[in-house]
Amino acid sequence: MKKLMNKVDDAVVESLAGMCAAHRDLIRLLPEYKTVIRADAPNAKVAVISGGGSGHEPLHCGCVGFGMLDAACAGEIFTSPTPEQICEAARSTDGGKGILLIVKNYTGDVINFQMAADILRAEGRETEQVIINDDVAVKDSTWTAGRRGVAGTFLVEKIVGAAAEDGGSLGGLKELAERINANVRTMGVALTSCTAPAVGKPTFDLSDDEMELGIGIHGEPGRERVKKMTSRETIEYLANAVLDDLPFDEGDEVLAFVNGMGGTPLGELYIACGDLKKVLDGRGIITARSLVGNYVTSLDMQGCSVTLLKLDALSRTLWDYPVQTPALRWGR
């Protein structure tokens, strides 16, 4: 295993410290809580908070800033943050308008965010949660009851964060988050395994001529292992699985998101994006917005995921809303 790291045990907090040093105009670190908060927190708005295991950067801590999250807490690699971290993230950014927790559907995260919500409510803080489960690949999985939360989470955080910035109420934001989650679907593919630093060897074995379709973002098994396919074949498989699930219909407007798993170069992701556009055109789906890049990663895994979000006028406007975070910046 070769990684740009010092001590493995320090990797998460050192990475967060580096991120905050690079973006000190936007964010700051609560190092003892491995939590990143907006530099201008708290604000007189609903505090939108997320978090999860590390190894998916820039999700979640890179999503903190104007128009997206107010705080995010980082667990160890592929491990949920603790209720204590989540509570501190909320306390540090609570502007008195309520707290919305955005949680990816993994058992550890669900339990710890639920405990945090209970504690925060006991402190008199109005708190709601939404569970994201956009991965169509498998029903239950290694670490999940029900579907996994994957790259769609990034879109939920952007859109709900914009609505919060725009003065949305806690109830309205929870409803919006649930609606976005209901309209977003994802499926991914691994070309190689990731290597967790504490383990030091690949999470799973994959031969030189194989791919894992429906891979989880921690390297959990997907739907099937197949012989290496072209980009076009791979993207058709993923896109069709996603399209048929919601289902998406002819004439629908979508945000098309090709997400890299961390080790795949941008040039390849753009090839995949072109192939996705062809599938969508062929089905009469309108690609109203696109996002291509490494946003919800799995350490150094090679591969990508395809996410489609059915847009309406509101979600499109909120997607376009100004945002200033390490991961996404535009419009202000």
Place this chain on the structure above:
Amino acid sequence: MKKLMNKVDDAVVESLAGMCAAHRDLIRLLPEYKTVIRADAPNAKVAVISGGGSGHEPLHCGCVGFGMLDAACAGEIFTSPTPEQICEAARSTDGGKGILLIVKNYTGDVINFQMAADILRAEGRETEQVIINDDVAVKDSTWTAGRRGVAGTFLVEKIVGAAAEDGGSLGGLKELAERINANVRTMGVALTSCTAPAVGKPTFDLSDDEMELGIGIHGEPGRERVKKMTSRETIEYLANAVLDDLPFDEGDEVLAFVNGMGGTPLGELYIACGDLKKVLDGRGIITARSLVGNYVTSLDMQGCSVTLLKLDALSRTLWDYPVQTPALRWGR
């Protein structure tokens, strides 16, 4: 070799087409010339044009848009674009105020851009060139007389592009580009080799316990091959080589740029960024601006480079100037 690709021969143009499909508000493709131009070209300003071998995405084609390049042409992987491509890029964006070509110092690029400049001048188009050679690692190299042009090129394109947007004259922009080039230094490290698609196997062999210090962005040899080091040791080596070269002095303000080589996840780049900040603090250098991410890549290579640019009031303002490209967006 596993890559998200269809036919290897189509990879470059398919990748460009995917990029242009994802960013059709900003850019469009001249497919027969593998050239990306601004969607609103030509503009009544100096046309700033670059290009080079593919495999370094988002450089150069992802740098086209408001506040950066007017056009960029893509050669095959690690191969210079032809004079014909460069001329067409210039003709398609020439707004009558002159053409500035930004060229990385590789023999093939230098020859082809020079030929293009001669042709463009013969057509009556005022044309200037600047050669970027920021890599301190080696004097001459496999494909270079003198120093190589690497990640510093991205900073030159941003700053000169801003000045062009702001109405700079051809002579003024050429002088500015030369001044930025004179104040920027880079050195990189490879943890793994890249794999060029047409070759199908790693460009060079590197054992599991080795790193190549001073690597070139095509996998050319660097200064020395060493046993695996920590991020801190690696970044100290790179940063000290860079700092001592210009040299940078106590009290200097810099833009600190940690650039990923394509296969290194963002979480690790932020660890490197934190380590770089410590070196700079220790030398009394002021980190006025930071940039961290995969901007000048080498296909799927794991590793990073450290670039420092000495800032003055003008270059800092131009760095902050609004930009709207696939690679960089802010401020408008």
